[in-house]
Amino acid sequence: MMRRAALRLCALSKELLIPGRGLTQGSQDPGKQGIFHIQEACSSVHVNHVRDKLREIVGASTNWKDHVKAMEERKLLYSFLAKSQKELPPRRMKDSYIEVLLPLGSEPELREKYLTVQNTVRFGRILEDLDSLGVLVCYMHTKNDSLKMSPLSIVTALVDKIDMCKKSLSPEQDIKFSGHVSWVGKSSMEVKMKMFQLHGNEFCPVLDATFVMVARDAENKGPAFVNPLIPGNVEEEELFRQGELNKGKRIAFSSTSLLKMAPSAKERNTIHEMFLSTLDPKTISFQSRVLPPNAVWMESTKLKSLEVCHPQERNIFNRIFGGFLMRKAYELAWATACNFSGSRSFVVAVDDIMFQKPVEIGSLLFLSSQVCFTQNNYIQVRVHSEVASLQNKEHMTTNVFHFTFMSEKEVPLVYPKTYGESMLYLDGQRHFSSMSVPVSLRKDYRVEP
Numbered sequence: 001m002m003r004r005a006a007l008r009l010c011a012l013s014k015e016l017l018i019p020g021r022g023l024t025q026g027s028q029d030p031g032k033q034g035i036f037h038i039q040e041a042c043s044s045v046h047v048n049h050v051r052d053k054l055r056e057i058v059g060a061s062t063n064w065k066d067h068v069k070a071m072e073e074r075k076l077l078y079s080f081l082a083k084s085q086k087e088l089p090p091r092r093m094k095d096s097y098i099e100v101l102l103p104l105g106s107e108p109e110l111r112e113k114y115l116t117v118q119n120t121v122r123f124g125r126i127l128e129d130l131d132s133l134g135v136l137v138c139y140m141h142t143k144n145d146s147l148k149m150s151p152l153s154i155v156t157a158l159v160d161k162i163d164m165c166k167k168s169l170s171p172e173q174d175i176k177f178s179g180h181v182s183w184v185g186k187s188s189m190e191v192k193m194k195m196f197q198l199h200g201n202e203f204c205p206v207l208d209a210t211f212v213m214v215a216r217d218a219e220n221k222g223p224a225f226v227n228p229l230i231p232g233n234v235e236e237e238e239l240f241r242q243g244e245l246n247k248g249k250r251i252a253f254s255s256t257s258l259l260k261m262a263p264s265a266k267e268r269n270t271i272h273e274m275f276l277s278t279l280d281p282k283t284i285s286f287q288s289r290v291l292p293p294n295a296v297w298m299e300s301t302k303l304k305s306l307e308v309c310h311p312q313e314r315n316i317f318n319r320i321f322g323g324f325l326m327r328k329a330y331e332l333a334w335a336t337a338c339n340f341s342g343s344r345s346f347v348v349a350v351d352d353i354m355f356q357k358p359v360e361i362g363s364l365l366f367l368s369s370q371v372c373f374t375q376n377n378y379i380q381v382r383v384h385s386e387v388a389s390l391q392n393k394e395h396m397t398t399n400v401f402h403f404t405f406m407s408e409k410e411v412p413l414v415y416p417k418t419y420g421e422s423m424l425y426l427d428g429q430r431h432f433s434s435m436s437v438p439v440s441l442r443k444d445y446r447v448e449p
């Protein structure tokens with residue numbers, strides 16, 4: 001079995017290609033828009049093949065009943081892990097570059113899975129595809145042709161950001177994803193991905209995403225070294241430098257987290273002013289609170305859901321697939337935004353989704369969503385996810401998700417009542433301010449769950 005998987009891994013890059021579905025469609029050629037020009041990348045992987053390929057690369061079982069045996073086989077791969085990063089051959093960005101085709105236009109039978117009732121594309125499904133693509137990109141970067149199967153378990157650690165561009169997503173036009181590793185640390189890899197949709201004869205950009213993936217040992221128990229990355233030209237050097245900066249920004253963002261540090265003087269002032277504006281002028285008391293006009297209490301915006309994590313939603317390492325977690329959190333966030341605004345809401349940005357702990361199969365997944373900040377038409381929604389097992393009722397946080405939506409009409413302000421909610425408000429404001437897509441871009445743009 002290991003030998004078979006090895007051969008498949010070696011042949012991966014060639015085999016994945018679909019002849020005739022190349023980069024050459026349209027003048028907005030994603031390869032040419034990208035950082036490097038890839039002569040040989042003239043074909044795309046079909047979206048349906050991505051997961052199968054991932055399964056083959058790590059030798060994951062196709063049936064749940066075989067998962068223990070498959071994991072036993074992976075234990076034999078420990079000896080293939082590098083003892084240091086220096087042992088591993090450096091890679092270029094083009095080595096990990098992949099394109100994936102989601103042929104919604106040319107293969108209508110694919111559409112059902114991606115369709116919303118408003119005849120747009122389900123963003124939750126796109127999140128799943130991005131997650132799988134990100135992992136496949138990393139396996140391309142770390143590919144070792146002499147090995148039977150990859151000794152690495154590559155997991156999603158962070159969705160750094162996803163920015164939507166202005167084009168609407170039609171369920172009747174082909175979509176293309178591209179991605180490559182843009183920065184590496186010792187065991188972590190930053191992956192940049194783009195998404196394009198066919199408009200007329202051109203593939204036009206619709207989304208930019210940056211994920212961080214982490215390589216772990218064969219059983220996903222500890223970190224594992226990944227191949228160094230050597231930038232090949234000035235543009236790639238800039239991308240690499242940006243990756244380094246992103247790491248620095250993440251550390252800075254986390255060290256000033258409101259879980260660790262008090263809010264800034266300006267933020268404290270904001271909260272105090274909000275507090276004062278909710279005091280009932282008729283009673284001289286800190287206790288009697290009334291809402292100002294056109295405002296709602298933050299606590300009344302909450303929505304919750306529960307998922308039972310069945311084996312069907314497993315990833316290649318027999319934990320719950322990160323894309324599934326994102327889709328579920330996104331759909332709850334979207335419902336929260338629509339419920340709050342009373343109108344349709346469209347996702348604008350996703351940022352800083354940290355996968356703190358793996359979710360075990362069989363867990364109960366509790367999602368809790370609330371609006372934590374608003375401005376004009378914008379709604380910042382935070383989803384907190386916790387797991388508990390049937391045996392052990394203790395809840396453990398696994399993820400915190402941040403989504404920015406735009407509503408069709410102006411939305412009320414949200415007011416925190418407690419100190420904890422005030423921190424949620426400020427955290428939401430920080431995430432909203434870090435959004436990089438210019439507000440003016442979003443006119444004709446519709447993406448839904």
Ligand SMILES: CCCCCCCCCCCCCC(=O)SCCNC(=O)CCNC(=O)[C@H](O)C(C)(C)COP(=O)(O)OP(=O)(O)OC[C@H]1O[C@@H](n2cnc3c(N)ncnc32)[C@H](O)[C@@H]1OP(=O)(O)O
Nearest residue numbers: 060155156157158185186187188315321322355356357358
């Ligand atoms: C089988 C049939 C099904 C087939 C279908 C399946 C679909 C396909 C599925 C495909 C698969 C889809 C994929 C899935 O479904 S993966 C499932 C979703 N993800 C997870 O479950 C991951 C959960 N989290 C963890 O396990 C840990 O927190 C990890 C492992 C992430 C870190 O653990 P820990 O903190 O103990 O690690 P460390 O201290 O040793 O650091 C190691 C490195 O990691 C870097 N780092 C850490 N955190 C972050 C962060 N937040 N941002 C940026 N970087 C971060 C850190 O800087 C360091 O880098 P470097 O200095 O070494 O470079």
